[in-house]
Amino acid sequence: MDLVTPMQEGRRHDQRTHPAMPNEVPLAMPVQDFRRWTEAERRAPVARDAFAPPWVVRLFVFGGGLVLTGYGAWQMRRVVDAGSGVTFLQWVLLALFVINFVWIALAFTGAITGFLSLLLRRPGRLTVPRTLSTRTAVVMPIYNEAPSRVFAAMQTMAEGVAATGLGQHFDFFFLSDTTDPDAWIGEERAYFALREKFPAEIALYYRHRIKNTGRKAGNIADFVSRWGGAYEHMLVLDADSLVDGDTIVALAGLMEADPDSGIIQTLPLIINRNTLFARLQQFAARVYGPVIAEGLRLWMGSDGNYWGHNAIIRTRAFADHCAMPELKGKPPFGGHILSHDFVEAALIRRAGWKVTMVPGLVGSYEESPPSLIDLAARDRRWCQGNLQHSRILFARGFVPATRHHFLTGIVSYLASPFWLMQLAVGIVLVLQAFFIRPEYFTSEFSLFPAWPRFDAERALNLFVVTMGILLAPKLFGVILALTRPEDRRAHGGGILLILSALLEIIMSALIAPIMMIIQSGAVFQILFGGDTGWKPQRRDDGSIPLRDIVRRHRMHVTFGVLAGIITWLISPSLFLWMSPTLVGLVLAILISWATGLVGLGLALRRLGILWTPEERSPPAIATRANALQAHYGDFDEVNGVLALYRDERLRDRHMAMLPAHAPRRRGEIDRDHVVAEAKIADAETVADAAAWLSNREKAITFQDRALVAMLARLAPGKGERTATS
Secondary structure: OOOOOHHHHHHHOOOOOOOOOOOOOOOOOOEOOOOOOOHHHOOOOOOOOOOOOOHHHHHHHHHHHHHHHHHHHHHHHHHHOOOOOOOHHHHHHHHHHHHHHHHHHHHHHHHHHHHHHHHHOOOOOOOOOOOOOOOEEEEEEEOOOOHHHHHHHHHHHHHHHHHOOOHHHEEEEEEEOOOOHHHHHHHHHHHHHHHHHOOOOOEEEEEEOOOOOOHHHHHHHHHHHHHHHHOOEEEEOOOOOEEOHHHHHHHHHHHHHOOOEEEEEEOOEEOOOOOHHHHHHHHHHHHOHHHHHHHHHHHHOOEOOOOOOOEEEEHHHHHHHOEOOOEOOOOOOOEOOOOHHHHHHHHHHHOOOEEEEEOOOOOEEEOOOOOHHHHHHHHHHHHHHHHHHHHOOOOOOOOHHHHHHHHHHHHHHHHHHHHHHHHHHHHHHHHHHHHOOOOOOOOOOOOOOOOOOOOHHHHHHHHHHHHHHHHHHHHHHHHHHHHOHHHHHHOOOHHHHHHHHHHHHHHHHHHHHHHHHHHHHHHHHHHOOOOOOOOOOOOOOOOOOHHHHHHHHHHHHHHHHHHHHHHHHHOHHHHHHHHHHHHHHHOHHHHHHHHOOHHHHHHHHHOOOOOOHHHHOOOHHHHHHHHHHHHOHHHOOOOHHHHHHHOHHHHHHHHHHOOOOOOOOOOOOOHHHHHHHHHHHHOOEHHHHHHHOOHHHHHHHHOOHHHHHHHHOOEOOOOOOOOOO
């Protein structure tokens, strides 16, 4: 039987008349089992050497990291054992040091690998295929986002793909999980406005889910299970994603060229940022990020990771292997898997597909949180998701590199409480030496007393080595930018680049102890059963009221002041040793407030500080998207009730997009539905209904054709147009 594909259907209809979604072409998505797996279930690769591990690179990265850790542990052992033996607390201090040191050592050896690779080879050019034989769905999951942002971005990307002449191989989908009823209607208005003026070569679709089961992972799974059969690949975006048209086509070409590829992940660069905090992240990602990502690419090989967006995925592989079960128990460790992207990469790799990174592929962009508080809110959800991975760390069939990805994510958050405990143990040891009289002569015979002391000189040398290893990836990124004339000029020249890097390092050092306390609190909250939920991210540069900043950071300041006073009273040398940590905590309110200011960020930009190439010469796709965002601005502030009442065509289209099945079963009484119906029935004008309906009741109304029809029959308010005008 011949199947009319969504693309053929989109081209058969004018954009202004084709359905909001194409005919369904389902794909089965069997739920995976983390406890049962056999090697027979792993597919055989097409290419003989498809999964050849890069053993030499891995030996250098992991072997070198372990050697460095061994050296650090040996030096720390000599620091705590300065001829007097090692006490229990000193052994604890040594263990915590080693746990923290091993991860920065691995990051250091990985960064060396990436640095040497980028230093010795010239960046390749983007290869855009002239023809394609497969079809790709470009999907953007959205959840209570500003319509102007997401529709401007999607239009820009679709225009870029159309400009390549290969637009017929791509369909673009808005997959809405929006729960705000007014934003939902705003999305529909923006979608129809976009579709009416866009050429029929590119098919644009929109789907709104009534219930956002499974959150983003469930949103993608719903698309794949209902429409995925029509597409060989899908390019997954975030609401803040921008991917150049040439890059989208190149990704599709890479998937076609490699039949063993399951996921190809790009390295998104941060753009469009204005606050000081966001511009610090933007600069760091641009200068240091490529070095770290290249190191990861080299040692991971085909065992890469997936970050949930700006990546292309083989649709059937995803359908066959990425339906995740709910974990037993309640959140935070049970329920839906929050950080689903890591798990999807693990499952696809387990099934015998490659997961690779292409950090050198230009044209992939994203945005970042505008303030420290916004970062902390997002980080809290990521913390829970990564700690939740401890439940599946030892799932059957995962390759060793996959388990390393999970473990790295877990330890990246446990590092903060480990660091905090290391500081606490150090303070206790000083207190012990200060307040407890030492036992000069033990029961064992000795000619000399047992002095409880540290080797201060060796401790200072180890501190310098540790800081050098920690800062080396940043130094590598700066050196690389300085050695490339185009990059150096794009950063404002060598002097401004160095000044920018120094500012970023200083600010990172001040922010680090604040994040240590925030992440430690998140870890302890999760361990005691606290669930983060799922809130939409704030993507604009709006400032946070000072009272909210004070409320969020007052405990950090209090902790820093008390710790400073106590350590000074105990020992001025201890105070000086802890001063880098204490300064960040004492100034937490000031740092959070200042770094969240748009004016400060823009002032530094005018001086050329923290410049990035994309900031100095914005990519054409970013310029176009920013211009279009102003065009779509009218759709951000929409009163859904009045919009549906005033526009009969919108109302008809809205009702046509509602699911065929009723949002509730007949005979089941939903309190919000009953109240909404009663309020509409009691309203004399549409203005009454708009004023009386709560957000929940508006959502119920917009889901029900009968209630929308009741709205349309209301009388217009004073100065209101009729329902059919």
